Amino acid sequence: MQVAALALQERLNADGSDWQGPRLPCGCGNTARYAGRRHKTVLTALGPVALRRAYYHCSRCQTGFFPRDRALGLADASLSPAVTRMIGTAAARVSFVEATALLDELAALRVDPKRVERAAEALGREIAADERQHIEPLPPPAPTMYLGLDGTGVPVRQTELAGRVGKQPDGSAKTREVKLVTVWTAESVDKRTGRPQRDPGSVSYSAAIESAASLDTDPEPAPFAQRTRREAERRGFPQATRCVVLGDGAPWIWRQSAEMFPGAIQILDLFHVKQHLSEVAKAVHGPGTDRAASWADARHDELEAGRIDDLLAALNEHNDSCEPARKCAEYIDTNRARMRYPYFRAEGLCVGSGVVEAGCKVTVGTRLKRAGMHWTVDGANAILALRCCVLSNHFEDFWERRSTASRQQSQ
Ligand SMILES: [Zn+2]
Numbered sequence: 586m587q588v589a590a591l592a593l594q595e596r597l598n599a600d601g602s603d604w605q606g607p608r609l610p611c612g613c614g615n616t617a618r619y620a621g622r623r624h625k626t627v628l629t630a631l632g633p634v635a636l637r638r639a640y641y642h643c644s645r646c647q648t649g650f651f652p653r654d655r656a657l658g659l660a661d662a663s664l665s666p667a668v669t670r671m672i673g674t675a676a677a678r679v680s681f682v683e684a685t686a687l688l689d690e691l692a693a694l695r696v697d698p699k700r701v702e703r704a705a706e707a708l709g710r711e712i713a714a715d716e717r718q719h720i721e722p723l724p725p726p727a728p729t730m731y732l733g734l735d736g737t738g739v740p741v742r743q744t745e746l747a748g749r750v751g752k753q754p755d756g757s758a759k760t761r762e763v764k765l766v767t768v769w770t771a772e773s774v775d776k777r778t779g780r781p782q783r784d785p786g787s788v789s790y791s792a793a794i795e796s797a798a799s800l801d802t803d804p805e806p807a808p809f810a811q812r813t814r815r816e817a818e819r820r821g822f823p824q825a826t827r828c829v830v831l832g833d834g835a836p837w838i839w840r841q842s843a844e845m846f847p848g849a850i851q852i853l854d855l856f857h858v859k860q861h862l863s864e865v866a867k868a869v870h871g872p873g874t875d876r877a878a879s880w881a882d883a884r885h886d887e888l889e890a891g892r893i894d895d896l897l898a899a900l901n902e903h904n905d906s907c908e909p910a911r912k913c914a915e916y917i918d919t920n921r922a923r924m925r926y927p928y929f930r931a932e933g934l935c936v937g938s939g940v941v942e943a944g945c946k947v948t949v950g951t952r953l954k955r956a957g958m959h960w961t962v963d964g965a966n967a968i969l970a971l972r973c974c975v976l977s978n979h980f981e982d983f984w985e986r987r988s989t990a991s992r993q994q995s996q
Pocket of ligand 1: 643647
């Protein structure tokens with residue numbers, strides 16, 4: 586690889602065609618003058634390459650450019666596009682330190698973790714901007730489409746928490762909430778249970794630390810509402826014959842869903858409700874006890890059988906003594922219509938396959954909630970954009986657009 590890198594270096598430096606005369610037009614409208622050749626070491630997939638490139642400087646706007654950098658898609662970077670892509674692929678999946686080790690092991694590339702972080706976050710910001718601009722609505726891939734909304738906390742730096750109220754005992758916060766929208770189809774059937782299950786490869790994700798709250802007087806929907814709409818349109822969700830929205834009990838989810846998709850079937854994710862009931866079981870009968878387990882099982886059965894009144898009666902027995910039980914009863918009563926599980930199942934609908942719950946783990950937990958991680962909001966959002974793009978299989982399309990844009994810029 587070193588030999589190949591050297592050959593590439595010699596070949597590029599022997600080619601003087603990036604000198605395109607004494608003057609070239611500058612973006613500002615003035616002309617830029619040739620100002621000699623400048624050195625730069627670029628990290629390519631073959632290793633470091635020292636380039637001498639023609640430099641043009643504009644005296645009016647006091648900036649300069651390198652035609653060769655534009656032609657090679659280097660812009661202001663000292664990493665080749667192939668290396669940038671490798672960094673993005675690795676850092677989307679593992680920590681910056683692990684990505685450094687992977688790049689060395691698999692591609693013999695020496696890039697320190699700080700540089701991996703900077704390059705991955707810069708790429709993530711590009712992807713985030715591309716995601717906002719590029720919406721190519723597709724027809725729905727199946728008659729029934731599912732859209733899940735969820736949120737999960739991510740540990741952030743102290744400076745990102747100023748003035749925020751959190752869940753810590755003293756009222757302070759340690760995390761910021763990532764909101765996630767997931768879209769998928771479930772036309773295939775689980776052989777064991779006969780119930781619909783998520784179609785492999787049908788899931789797409791979009792997530793960010795951003796607000797879902799807006800006032801009636803706001804001229805535009807909240808940022809997360811706009812994200813949800815973009816992802817829904819991209820996947821053809823609103824055009825599906827049956828639109829299903831799944832979520833936990835958070836009020837913002839149902840407010841947003843009712844506003845955006847008024848005709849959608851709303852289902853409270855069964856997994857989340859069961860989790861709630863298990864928490865109550867622990868609070869009533871003590872964690873890890875047999876009584877807690879059998880109490881939870883009985884409530885889960887009532888829930889799945891649609892016996893909501895029995896379920897509420899069982900919860901109400903502990904109303905006075907147990908705050909979690911009282912709250913859970915309230916939660917179930919409020920969401921009754923979203924918990925008609927026997928009816929939903931008879932209609933052949935997914936009632937909570939764990940896709941929503943797994944979505945938070947897959948997109949956020951396994952990458953952003955690791956020991957010792959403290960994010961800036963900007964950094965977390967960049968890596969979320971990168972990771973969602975990779976996991977949703979949009980990375981190839983993004984790269985195609987990026988290469989095309991860079992080619993057009995160099996012409
Ligand atoms: Zn200029």
